[in-house]
Amino acid sequence: MIDRYSILDPIARNNTKYKHLKTEENPSPILNIFRLISGTVNIKDNYIGTTYKIRDNNIKFPTEKNIKIKYETLLELFDENVTLADLNNFFLKARLNKKFYRSIEVELIKSLIAYKDEKYLESFIYLYRIIEGISYSIPLIFVSKKDDYNKTYHDMQSYFGKDKDGELQFFKRFVSETFKDExxxxxxxxxxxxxxxxxxxxxxxxxxxxxxxxxxxxxxxxxxxxxxxxxxxxxxxxxxxxxxxxxxxxxxxxxxxxxxxxxxxxxxxxPITLHGINWLSIILFEIIKFDLQKIK
Structure with missing residues (x-):
C-alpha cells in the first residue's frame, strides 16, 4: 500500500554529507519524529498533492518558528559537544522499536497537518492518541536502557505508585520523577x-x-x-x-x-493544541537525547 504522506527534506536536498540525517535516504521513524518536532521538514500529501511546510520548532519551549532551516538548526537543540557526525551516526544506529516509533510518526504527521489546516479538534485527537500510545511504552523503554539494575527497579516502583491507577498516571509519574530538575x-x-x-x-x-x-x-x-x-x-x-x-x-x-x-x-x-504538541515534543526529544548519549 502506498503511504499517504511523504516527508521531504528541504535542508539536505543538495548536500551529499550526513546521509543518515536525510529523511529521504534514511527510513528511520525516530529520525522522522525528530525532524517533525524540530520543524525542519515538509510533508507532502500524496493523494491530494498538497505540501505542508512544518516550521514550528516544538523542541524549543515555548514553541518557536523556524525562519531559516539548515543543519545548524538541528545542532542548536543539543549540547555544544554534539556534532553533526554524532547525529549522523546516531540516526544510523537508532533502529530499535521501529514499529512503535512508526506508529508515533503517523499520528504526529496527522496532528501537525490538522493544526496547519486549522482543524484544532482533529489535531488534538491525534495528539491524545500519541499520549495514550506512549504512556506505558516510553517509560519502559527509558528505564530498560539504564545501566543500574537497582535504580531501574526503584524507578519502576515509583512510577506505578501505590494505587496502580492506570497507564496515564504511570506516565505522569515517569515524567515527574525523571524530568523534575529540568x-x-x-x-x-x-x-x-x-x-x-x-x-x-x-x-x-x-x-x-x-x-x-x-x-x-x-x-x-x-x-x-x-x-x-x-x-x-x-x-x-x-x-x-x-x-x-x-x-x-x-x-x-x-x-x-x-x-x-x-x-x-x-x-x-x-489555544490548547499547539501547547500540547510542544509538551509532547519535549518529552519525545528527551528520550531521543537519552538514546544518543547511550550510543555515544
Whole structure:
C-alpha cells in the first residue's frame, strides 16, 4: 500500500554529507519524529498533492518558528559537544522499536497537518492518541536502557505508585520523577484566550478551562484573557479535556461538556493544541537525547 504522506527534506536536498540525517535516504521513524518536532521538514500529501511546510520548532519551549532551516538548526537543540557526525551516526544506529516509533510518526504527521489546516479538534485527537500510545511504552523503554539494575527497579516502583491507577498516571509519574530538575519542567504554559477568534466565546471558554484545571497547578490568570499552568499540570488538563469532551455518559458524577457549550469546538481547542504538541515534543526529544548519549 502506498503511504499517504511523504516527508521531504528541504535542508539536505543538495548536500551529499550526513546521509543518515536525510529523511529521504534514511527510513528511520525516530529520525522522522525528530525532524517533525524540530520543524525542519515538509510533508507532502500524496493523494491530494498538497505540501505542508512544518516550521514550528516544538523542541524549543515555548514553541518557536523556524525562519531559516539548515543543519545548524538541528545542532542548536543539543549540547555544544554534539556534532553533526554524532547525529549522523546516531540516526544510523537508532533502529530499535521501529514499529512503535512508526506508529508515533503517523499520528504526529496527522496532528501537525490538522493544526496547519486549522482543524484544532482533529489535531488534538491525534495528539491524545500519541499520549495514550506512549504512556506505558516510553517509560519502559527509558528505564530498560539504564545501566543500574537497582535504580531501574526503584524507578519502576515509583512510577506505578501505590494505587496502580492506570497507564496515564504511570506516565505522569515517569515524567515527574525523571524530568523534575529540568528547566522546562519548572516552567509554565500560558493558555491565551486571545487566540479564540470569536470574542464572545472567550468568557465561556475561560470558565470551562478553569473548571478543568486543578487549582494547585494554576500560577496566574486574568479573566477572559489568559491562564498560566504548571508544566505537569498541563498534562492533567489534556487528559481532563479529552475525557470531558469525548465521554457523554449521563447520570455520573463527572461534568462532561455539552455540545451547546462548545458550538465551535475548533475554537475551544485552538489555544490548547499547539501547547500540547510542544509538551509532547519535549518529552519525545528527551528520550531521543537519552538514546544518543547511550550510543555515544
Amino acid at each position: 528547566d522546562f519542567y519548572k516552567s509554565n504554559i500560558t493558555i491565551d484566550l486571545q487566540l479564540v477568534d470569536i470574542e464572545e466565546l472567550r468568557p465561556k471558554y475561560y470558565d470551562l478551562y478553569l473548571k478543568k484545571i486543578n487549582e494547585r497547578f494554576i500560577l496566574d490568570k486574568a479573566e477572559n484573557s489568559y491562564i498560566k499552568v504548571k508544566f505537569i499540570g498541563y498534562y492533567d488538563l489534556l487528559i481532563e479535556l479529552r475525557n470531558r469532551f469525548f465521554h457523554n455518559l449521563k447520570g455520573t458524577w463527572q461534568e462532561n461538556f455539552e455540545s451547546t457549550e462548545l458550538l465551535f469546538p475548533d475554537q475551544f481547542f485552538k
